Amino acid sequence: MQGTLLIVDDKADIRLSLHMLLKNSGFTTLQCSSLSAAADTLAQHAVDLVLLDMNYELDTTSGQEGLQFLSEHAKATPSSPAFIAMTAWSSVTLAVEAMQRGAVDFFAKPWDNHAVLMMIKKHLGLRQMAQAQQSAIPQAQKASDTTLLWLSPQMQTLKKQLDRVAPTGANILLRGENGTGKSKIAQYLHQHSVRAGKLISVNMAAIPEPLFESELFGHVKGAFTDARQNREGRFAQATGGTLFLDEIATLSDAQQAKLLRVLENGEYEPVGAEHTLHADCRLISATNADLEAQQTQGGFRQDLYFRLNTIELTVPPLRQRSDEIIPLAKHFISHHAQTYGLPELALSGCACDTLQAYHWPGNVRELSHIMERAILMCDEPEITARQLQIKAVKTELNNPISELVTLEQAEKKLIRMALAQCQDSVEDAALLLGISKSALYRRMDKFNIKTRQA
Known part of the structure; x- marks a missing residue:
């Protein structure tokens, strides 16, 4: 694999070490000791990937200079270079913020040469796939966008966030009430990512405890009584694609521990197998639960929460x-x-x-x-x-404490509103109010309310 990499670090020994590592692996490198020089280099040269130090002069631990540079230069498009953040201070908070600003990955100094090379090759490969797919997103994929209308300000804001993070490999946690469309959002993220593999969806609440490992990791023939043949797990099925774990908050303690191991190491074993497989999928999870409260009560592991929650997005009701x-x-x-x-x-x-x-x-x-x-x-x-068979009336009592009315006044107001909404159809207004037609007529007579149809 070939590519041009830009190394940005204010320390010459760091730049030299990375240059030698990358040169020996067949990469072309450019080097900059400052962010201003890096900006000029990006404007003048075609760069595939940037290794960006996060700390320079302002504050040696905050990473604010690097974060600002990411905000200005990291673009979630196939033609833009990918950014990998690096710092001498391993910080989960800084790593998360760097990913939110556009970095595709993160490593701390001192680094492991093999791990860094694998990281670089992975993201260069993803970038090449994105460029190959840039000409068009298949129309069949776009069809699922029809229930995502993006008409409201809240949904327009969400779409901007989705378009920014979709091309990255960051794990995403979707929050929102039941029925808001979290699965549709997961589809949108997958369809606008650089991954050509399948989107595999799993309802975690529907997996019985004894079958959890077999469902996610697969099994080999003879692993247990009913294992009559080898079976791929969900992680394997999602290779090169996206794994969507819905109802993530329903996991038991044991299930959380097993999932965490895969997220930490990127490895798992099918049930009964003696070989280890590598997980290569983008993870999206979803919940309507209060995970923070569950952490406080000991119901959800904090370390798993951080692994799932690189980017958190909320789907409005x-x-x-x-x-x-x-x-x-x-x-x-x-x-x-x-x-x-x-x-x-x-x-x-x-x-x-x-x-x-x-x-x-x-x-x-x-x-x-x-x-x-x-x-x-x-x-x-x-x-x-x-x-429609639904009952709903807007009471317009935005502050019932400060605008109290008598029960009789409220009843009269509701009847007038219901009739107005239903163009004076007593039958429809009665259905709207949840009472019988005759009961509504009695109340209209009581309050001397007339309709245009009378």
Whole structure:
């Protein structure tokens, strides 16, 4: 493997040692003793990979100068050089921040020559793969982006973060409520990475304790009673690709220890095997649990948490991205209509108001299920609030403590709001409020509320 590497360090002996190591391995090297010289070199030469010292003059341990340089020059594109950070002070915090600023990897001085060479070759190989794939992302892969609309400010911010970290090899932890689309985000990360292998998804909560090692690491024939043939584990299946571990917080103590060993050493053994395999996959994990609280209570290992959490991204709940509710609903109508061979139906104004008013505890997944049920049960030209079968009203009581009203006043206000949302349809308004049509008529008579249809 060939490539041009830039060594940036203010110490001549460090530059010389790395130069000799790389030259003997067939690489071309450039050397700079300062960050300003490095910036000029990057502007004038085609560089494949940069070995960047993090500490110079301002503070010998903070790494702030190196971090600033990464922010300015590390770009997550196949045509840009990859950056590997190095420092004399081994710091998990500094390593994580360097990766967040764009570094693809990190090592501490003094280094192990073999490990550093393997690291460099790995990332040069990934860069070459990215350049080979740069012409186009397969359309079949892009198809899964349709439920990621990126319309709300929160999702636009998330997309920028995803596009920055997707081409790196950093482990990513996705946080978010059930149904927010964490698996779709994992697909997006994989599709926009430089890895040509498969995306392998595993629901960790569904793996029985006795089968954990066999599921993740595989087994050889005869390893246990039912092992009638060799079986690849999930790590092997994801070689060259991405391994997505959903519901990561459900792991037992023993399972956490076994997973941690692979993340620390990059090695594992299939059950019953005498040989060791090397893990070569990008790891994405997801949870809706409070891992910090579990650490405090002893339910989740802190060292495993740090290994999983090089980059942490949060997927916002649907109620916080209301701009996407109606477009997503229309997308699901189209999708389910095509699946069942039914005509696409429009959403009535009252149905749209109902969707916007709902709290969405089940998030995007719940929206999809509601649209599926509605299109199957609807026998009218459009989907109304009646077919949605959800109950929601925005009370507009942003501060109920400071804006207290009587129960009678609140009831009257809710009835007027429901009727307004449903264009004075008493039947739809009753469904929205969760009461019978006759009960709503009694309350309307009590408060002397009239409709335009009356």
